[in-house]
Amino acid sequence: MPLFEAVLLALQTIRTQKLKSFFTMLGVCIGVTFLIAVVSIVEGMSKYMEDDLVGKLLAVNTFEVRSWPNVNIGNTTEEMWREYQRRPRLMEQDVAPIVAALPPEALWAPMSSDGNISATTLTGRPKAVNAYNTTRTYFEIKKMGVTSGRVFSPQEDAMGSLVVVIGKDVKDHFFDNVDPIGKELRLGNLPYIVIGVAESQGSALGLSFDKFVVAPYSSPLRRLTNRQKGVIDAVMVKSPTDAIMTATMADVQEVMRSVRKLRPGEKDNFVLETSSSALSFFAKIKQYLVLAGVVLPAIGLIVGAIVIMNIMLVAVAERTREIGVRKSLGARRRDIMAQFLVESTTLSIFGAAIGVALGAALAKTIAAVSPLPASVALWSVILAVAVGASVGIIAGVYPASRASRLDPVVALRSE
Amino acid sequence: MSSPSAPESLTETAERRVVSSAQGAAPDKDWVIVTRGITRQYEMGGEIVRALRGVDLAVRRNEYVAIMGPSGSGKSTLMNLIGCLDTPSSGEYWLNGQQVSTMSDDALAQVRNKEIGFVFQTFNLLPRATALQNVELPLVYAGISSSERKKRAASALERVQLAERMSHKPNELSGGQRQRVAIARALVNEPSILLADEPTGNLDSQTSEEIMRVFEGLASQGQTVIMVTHEPDIAAHARRVVVLRDGVIASDDSGDVYRSSRMGQGH
Numbered sequence: 024m025p026l027f028e029a030v031l032l033a034l035q036t037i038r039t040q041k042l043k044s045f046f047t048m049l050g051v052c053i054g055v056t057f058l059i060a061v062v063s064i065v066e067g068m069s070k071y072m073e074d075d076l077v078g079k080l081l082a083v084n085t086f087e088v089r090s091w092p093n094v095n096i097g098n099t100t101e102e103m104w105r106e107y108q109r110r111p112r113l114m115e116q117d118v119a120p121i122v123a124a125l126p127p128e129a130l131w132a133p134m135s136s137d138g139n140i141s142a143t144t145l146t147g148r149p150k151a152v153n154a155y156n157t158t159r160t161y162f163e164i165k166k167m168g169v170t171s172g173r174v175f176s177p178q179e180d181a182m183g184s185l186v187v188v189i190g191k192d193v194k195d196h197f198f199d200n201v202d203p204i205g206k207e208l209r210l211g212n213l214p215y216i217v218i219g220v221a222e223s224q225g226s227a228l229g230l231s232f233d234k235f236v237v238a239p240y241s242s243p244l245r246r247l248t249n250r251q252k253g254v255i256d257a258v259m260v261k262s263p264t265d266a267i268m269t270a271t272m273a274d275v276q277e278v279m280r281s282v283r284k285l286r287p288g289e290k291d292n293f294v295l296e297t298s299s300s301a302l303s304f305f306a307k308i309k310q311y312l313v314l315a316g317v318v319l320p321a322i323g324l325i326v327g328a329i330v331i332m333n334i335m336l337v338a339v340a341e342r343t344r345e346i347g348v349r350k351s352l353g354a355r356r357r358d359i360m361a362q363f364l365v366e367s368t369t370l371s372i373f374g375a376a377i378g379v380a381l382g383a384a385l386a387k388t389i390a391a392v393s394p395l396p397a398s399v400a401l402w403s404v405i406l407a408v409a410v411g412a413s414v415g416i417i418a419g420v421y422p423a424s425r426a427s428r429l430d431p432v433v434a435l436r437s438e
Numbered sequence: 439m440s441s442p443s444a445p446e447s448l449t450e451t452a453e454r455r456v457v458s459s460a461q462g463a464a465p466d467k468d469w470v471i472v473t474r475g476i477t478r479q480y481e482m483g484g485e486i487v488r489a490l491r492g493v494d495l496a497v498r499r500n501e502y503v504a505i506m507g508p509s510g511s512g513k514s515t516l517m518n519l520i521g522c523l524d525t526p527s528s529g530e531y532w533l534n535g536q537q538v539s540t541m542s543d544d545a546l547a548q549v550r551n552k553e554i555g556f557v558f559q560t561f562n563l564l565p566r567a568t569a570l571q572n573v574e575l576p577l578v579y580a581g582i583s584s585s586e587r588k589k590r591a592a593s594a595l596e597r598v599q600l601a602e603r604m605s606h607k608p609n610e611l612s613g614g615q616r617q618r619v620a621i622a623r624a625l626v627n628e629p630s631i632l633l634a635d636e637p638t639g640n641l642d643s644q645t646s647e648e649i650m651r652v653f654e655g656l657a658s659q660g661q662t663v664i665m666v667t668h669e670p671d672i673a674a675h676a677r678r679v680v681v682l683r684d685g686v687i688a689s690d691d692s693g694d695v696y697r698s699s700r701m702g703q704g705h
Contacts, residue, residue, distance in 0.1 A: 028578060028584075035566065036566075039566050344562070345564060347562075348562045348564065349575070349579075350523075350547060350550075351521070351523060351550060351556050351562075352550070352551065352575050352576045352579060352623070353547050353548060353550050353551020353552070353576055353579040353580065353627075354547060354579050355543075355544040355547040355548070355579070356543060356544055356547075358547075430524075431523045431524075432523050432524050435523070435558070435562070
């Protein structure tokens with residue numbers, strides 16, 4: 024019997040036994056649902072990590088020279104922290120040798136920052152903000168535009184004027200329904216004039232990226248972001264291409280090693296942080312998450328396979344006479360085998376297909392009601408359907424071979 | 439039909455002896471079925487049941503044979519062997535010049551598909567399939583294309599006057615109609631023999647007559663028909679009656695002789 028006929032026959036059988044077929048495919052369906060949902064959420068999280076979280080902290084083709092990594096996703100032990108604390112800080116005088124090593128097309132900006140600076144207005148409640156002292160190139164490197172006002176002028180940059188560009192959250196907190204441009208925002212008891220509101224940088228995992236103020240590098244805020252004289256947090260460097268960035272990073276590493284007077288063989292006591300270096304740990308835990316996302320539903324799929332095998336055994340017993348009739352009309356062993364195998368496989372693929380739809384819906388629902396993102400990966404859909412097919416084949420082999428080996432005389436006599 | 443039957447049966451007996459003596463050699467083309475000393479035994483509850491104890495039977499092309507016998511006489515076993523559903527424990531079975539007694543399962547399936555058309559007492563139609571689909575089934579296993587199948591199945595249904603019931607399911611058909619669908623299914627592959635097992639066992643007498651007329655018609659068109667029955671009235675339609683008793687052939691005569699014997703003139 025050609026495969027196409029066998030599939031039609033299987034579909035017909037499934038159609039006439041809807042309820043039974045539904046329960047048969049339930050196991051596979053649930054297994055695949057969770058496979059798709061878990062993988063979607065893991066994939067969504069990793070996409071989120073890469074594009075939104077780390078991508079916003081560290082721009083494309085950008086690296087930051089720091090004494091220790093800024094983005095620490097779960098992999099920092101206490102011992103590592105103590106080692107970080109012993110490292111020399113990055114100093115203002117380090118900037119010149121770094122910049123000297125950069126190609127002319129690279130953009131760079133020094134940065135001094137503090138995550139907990141209190142901002143106030145005369146009327147508003149104080150709010151803790153991320154404060155940055157940097158130059159106007161910062162906006163260019165971050166590709167950060169303004170929704171109203173402007174960024175620093177070169178003069179303001181050079182003079183360290185009392186001006187700030189504020190994030191959307193800061194604007195909403197202090198200047199709700201009011202045009203903030205030209206208004207006063209007090210940082211460390213000094214009045215700064217708001218000259219611009221930055222575009223929203225979005226949020227990741229419930230953390231907003233809009234809770235910041237940016238002031239010129241040499242403005243008095245500098246004394247608050249790093250109280251120790253001459254200490255800065257980072258030098259940001261943006262290269263036009265990935266290849267140039269790799270080469271530049273090698274040069275900057277050499278410069279930093281000589282600035283720090285490191286002997287060959289001594290480990291770097293600084294980092295050149297990129298988005299991929301920040302993500303290295305996440306990439307590792309993602310492997311485990313994906314593994315869990317595949318292994319746990321596999322248990323459901325095993326149960327599903329057992330259910331299908333049982334139902335197929337019952338079907339063979341119920342249809343013994345039909346098998347006898349088919350054999351008497353000339354069905355060979357392989358015809359009967361194919362009929363039942365195709366039936367179990369069709370059932371299972373059906374279950375898997377419904378599972379894909381349910382899993383995608385579940386992932387989207389979770390994404391909608393929680394901060395967890397979801398994105399359905401094509402490979403997981405292909406995997407699910409392949410798994411569905413193999414579950415059907417594996418579960419169907421034994422019942423189908425039993426059916427095919429039935430003695431036609433005995434089968435015809437059965438009720 | 440009646441006048442040449444007596445001498446014919448004599449010559450047949452003679453020929454049959456010739457056929458059965460030639461052990462191992464393929465019989466003449468004219469013989470559709472030749473069995474040489476076939477036996478069949480099986481174990482049942484630790485006891486060996488000898489259902490057939492050496493049956494020599496030869497059936498010529500175009501014959502219409504009834505196999506009779508009380509229950510336990512081995513007629514069902516013989517019919518399973520003739521129908522290639524089973525293989526003999528010993529002895530030879532030649533079907534249409536092919537030695538089938540030693541064939542594998544799959545080879546037997548193909549022989550059943552091409553050479554034998556079954557008609558069962560309980561019709562054995564697939565309940566979820568329409569009449570047309572039921573008749574198509576042997577053609578499916580013969581690997582014939584869908585359009586060709588439909589054409590041939592439809593013409594087989596026409597042969598049994600059921601053309602207008604093609605798309606009905608078995609439960610929408612009367613008993614007689616079901617059996618006619620089964621006959622159409624048996625005929626659709628143009629088999630060498632039509633093998634009917636108590637074809638009227640589940641039908642009332644009027645419908646039985648109707649079905650017997652169908653067989654009669656087919657036999658007169660040259661179809662070889664072998665019918666297993668325990669009803670003398672039904673067997674009386676056949677032109678030759680083989681009676682089995684305790685696993686051996688007790689008598690083998692033309693129907694006319696059988697009929698006259700029942701009237702108290704023969705034996």
